[in-house]
Amino acid sequence: MSVTPVLIPTPTAGSTLTHPVTLTNVTLEYPDGGGTVKALDSVSLQVPAGRMVSLVGPSGSGKSSLLAVAATLVRPSSGDVVIDGTNTAGLKDKELTALRREKVGIIFQQPNLLASLTAVEQLIIGHHLRGKPLKAARSRAAELLDLVGLAASAAKRPHQLSGGQRQRVNIARALMGSPKVLLVDEPTAALDHTRSASIVGLLRRVTDEFQVATVMVTHDTEFVPLTDAVAVMRDGGLTAPVLPGGFLT
Numbered sequence: 001m002s003v004t005p006v007l008i009p010t011p012t013a014g015s016t017l018t019h020p021v022t023l024t025n026v027t028l029e030y031p032d033g034g035g036t037v038k039a040l041d042s043v044s045l046q047v048p049a050g051r052m053v054s055l056v057g058p059s060g061s062g063k064s065s066l067l068a069v070a071a072t073l074v075r076p077s078s079g080d081v082v083i084d085g086t087n088t089a090g091l092k093d094k095e096l097t098a099l100r101r102e103k104v105g106i107i108f109q110q111p112n113l114l115a116s117l118t119a120v121e122q123l124i125i126g127h128h129l130r131g132k133p134l135k136a137a138r139s140r141a142a143e144l145l146d147l148v149g150l151a152a153s154a155a156k157r158p159h160q161l162s163g164g165q166r167q168r169v170n171i172a173r174a175l176m177g178s179p180k181v182l183l184v185d186e187p188t189a190a191l192d193h194t195r196s197a198s199i200v201g202l203l204r205r206v207t208d209e210f211q212v213a214t215v216m217v218t219h220d221t222e223f224v225p226l227t228d229a230v231a232v233m234r235d236g237g238l239t240a241p242v243l244p245g246g247f248l249t
């Protein structure tokens with residue numbers, strides 16, 4: 001693969017640059033027959049607020065595992081995952097879930113929308129189920145649907161939306177909790193070129209406007225130039241790790 005690592009600017013002295021997600025020497029092992037397989041091998045990655053990193057690499061190299069660990073969906077076998085200043089190692093499962101809800105937005109390849117709900121309901125259902133006030137959620141949902149270009153489609157159900165529009169609902173839903181970190185797994189896999197370009201463009205805009213730290217797994221290396229840096233995975237390791245200080249070496 002011919003991908004040129006792009007440097008993220010080094011923070012200057014006195015910079016207020018924050019790093020909503022930092023992984024330090026993270027290793028993840030899965031049981032495999034009698035032994036173990038190392039899905040992640042001493043991975044260090046730090047993404048500043050308002051920056052977007054492409055994560056590329058061959059199948060089985062550990063990209064989804066890295067996202068799962070950064071999303072706090074899977075605990076690493078060793079190493080530290082720090083989300084917005086909180087080291088997740090010391091958190092109980094309930095605390096981890098609360099942190100994830102508040103700080104992390106997750107966007108999978110398939111939007112997984114609920115067939116019977118309208119676009120706006122997809123965004124507020126989580127608040128509803130947790131017994132949270134709906135007025136503020138409705139107003140935020142309307143703002144976010146407008147941001148992703150779906151203000152006129154708020155009352156449509158998934159079957160009335162195109163694949164690209166469904167992915168836009170997915171992105172808006174991930175932003176409902178005002179996350180600091182956005183983790184995106186192959187957002188364009190099911191889309192044609194034009195729709196893919198507009199989805200990556202939207203993720204870029206969202207990263208800038210909301211100052212989130214975004215990591216996007218992608219096979220579409222043509223969209224890499226829209227991001228600030230590329231991290232390349234091979235055999236569970238980052239070949240060009242993003243180090244503390246926020247740049248690739």
Ligand SMILES: Nc1ncnc2c1ncn2[C@@H]1O[C@H](COP(=O)(O)OP(=O)(O)OP(=O)(O)O)[C@@H](O)[C@H]1O
Pocket residue numbers: 030031032037038039057058059060061062063064065066
């Ligand atoms: N739940 C699991 N149990 C056992 N091994 C796993 C599990 N999940 C992943 N692995 C192994 O961990 C390694 C990394 O897998 P991962 O899915 O993270 O790779 P990937 O780069 O995302 O691949 P792809 O591009 O095909 O999605 C692989 O060797 C895989 O077989």
